[in-house]
Amino acid sequence: MIDNCRVCNRWGHLFFQFQVHCCSHCYRSFHRACLFMSRPCPHNNACFELGLRFKCRGCRFRRCWNAGMRPDPAMFDGDAITNRRRG
Numbered sequence: 853m854i855d856n857c858r859v860c861n862r863w864g865h866l867f868f869q870f871q872v873h874c875c876s877h878c879y880r881s882f883h884r885a886c887l888f889m890s891r892p893c894p895h896n897n898a899c900f901e902l903g904l905r906f907k908c909r910g911c912r913f914r915r916c917w918n919a920g921m922r923p924d925p926a927m928f929d930g931d932a933i934t935n936r937r938r939g
Contacts, residue, residue, distance in 0.1 A: 853865070874919070882912075892910050
């Protein structure tokens with residue numbers, strides 16, 4: 853599907869991940885933030901107003917959450933993560 857990402861509003865190929873149509877960048881960022889805990893924003897959640905867009909992981913995670921993304925319970929299955937890393 854080609855449309856605007858519900859999180860970053862970029863035009864391109866979208867995937868239905870974590871209950872939202874989003875681009876691969878936002879999908880991967882949300883996935884990493886859920887697994888490894890995102891850091892708080894150093895700019896008081898004003899990165900979009902400052903023109904920093906997605907350099908801040910905390911702001912991108914917040915935008916993903918506000919767009920409706922929710923973690924998949926299978927994502928936290930330790931065996932699946934271990935097996936994926938082993939190849």
